[in-house]
Amino acid sequence: MNTATETAALPRNSTTGRVRPFPVPPWVRATMKVTSAISPPAATRLAQRLLFTPVRARVRDEERGVLASGERFSLAAGGQRVAGYAWGEGPTVLLAHGWGGHAGQMTPLVGPVVAAGFRAVAIDLPGHGESEGSLSSLVHCAKAIAGAAALFKPVRGLVAHSFGAAASTYAMSQGLPVGRAVFFAPPARFESFWSRFQVGVGVPEEIMRRVMRRAESWLDVRFEGLAPVDLAPRMTTPLLVLHDPQDREMPFEDADLGAGRWPGAEIRPAQGRGHLRILRDEGCVGEAVEFLAA
Numbered sequence: 001m002n003t004a005t006e007t008a009a010l011p012r013n014s015t016t017g018r019v020r021p022f023p024v025p026p027w028v029r030a031t032m033k034v035t036s037a038i039s040p041p042a043a044t045r046l047a048q049r050l051l052f053t054p055v056r057a058r059v060r061d062e063e064r065g066v067l068a069s070g071e072r073f074s075l076a077a078g079g080q081r082v083a084g085y086a087w088g089e090g091p092t093v094l095l096a097h098g099w100g101g102h103a104g105q106m107t108p109l110v111g112p113v114v115a116a117g118f119r120a121v122a123i124d125l126p127g128h129g130e131s132e133g134s135l136s137s138l139v140h141c142a143k144a145i146a147g148a149a150a151l152f153k154p155v156r157g158l159v160a161h162s163f164g165a166a167a168s169t170y171a172m173s174q175g176l177p178v179g180r181a182v183f184f185a186p187p188a189r190f191e192s193f194w195s196r197f198q199v200g201v202g203v204p205e206e207i208m209r210r211v212m213r214r215a216e217s218w219l220d221v222r223f224e225g226l227a228p229v230d231l232a233p234r235m236t237t238p239l240l241v242l243h244d245p246q247d248r249e250m251p252f253e254d255a256d257l258g259a260g261r262w263p264g265a266e267i268r269p270a271q272g273r274g275h276l277r278i279l280r281d282e283g284c285v286g287e288a289v290e291f292l293a294a
Helices: 003-009 026-038 040-051 061-069 103-115 138-151 163-173 191-201 205-219 228-234 252-261 282-293
Strands: 071-077 080-087 092-096 119-123 155-161 180-184 239-243 266-269
Touching (some): 026 040, 061 103, 080 103, 080 138, 092 138, 092 163, 103 155, 119 138, 155 282, 163 180, 163 228, 180 282, 228 252, 239 252, 239 282
Parallel strands (some): 092 119, 092 155, 155 180
Antiparallel strands (some): 080 119
């Protein structure tokens, strides 16, 4: 890997004072510290597995009820089964959750989307919710989003949260046609995720470099040029971005930077809504649906 790619792949620790590190048990940090000192190759394998293993979040009771009211379906993406849900009739609006999330987190949008005359379609991304797999990545998630779009085309709109917005941007860069898009708290660069992981787990920088090289080989991609901020200038889909300036999991600067490079994109600050609560905020949901129906 050349120096430029290594620099782009490394987390920028300058963000860690404003965002929360990944929460991990103390024994994980202790294990990483000891393993890094004794066997860097073993530490690299451990860090890579931890980085690409999403935690399956709990589904809230109200979310479970909405999921149960939907039509269940499944699709194959990357050789694994992806679980999905559909509601209503009409042009499709895809709903893509973030890293460590699940389709239930997008259910506050279902009622308003259906009431606006659309079919709402949500999936559990690979390695999340009820979908198969223990490992996941940008590539895995983008394939699943494209697969759902192929089942329910044409896609009039797409609503994505956090990492789901990055995966959706990558899918669109690979040819996924979307009429209009709304991103909640989207990243501009992957360093926001990597920095939170590195600091939370206590991964030494040299081990992190090794992880990046191994991950590129595993996924058969180069991370350089794949970040949303790099893909944004080529996008033609009208985009609305909603983001809390005080978001402690995804810096508002990311949304501002990404939207600034996406032709015609509009960013609206959503003060005090947080990183996840923003999806349940009636005002933000209303703005999203109004934009999709424009």
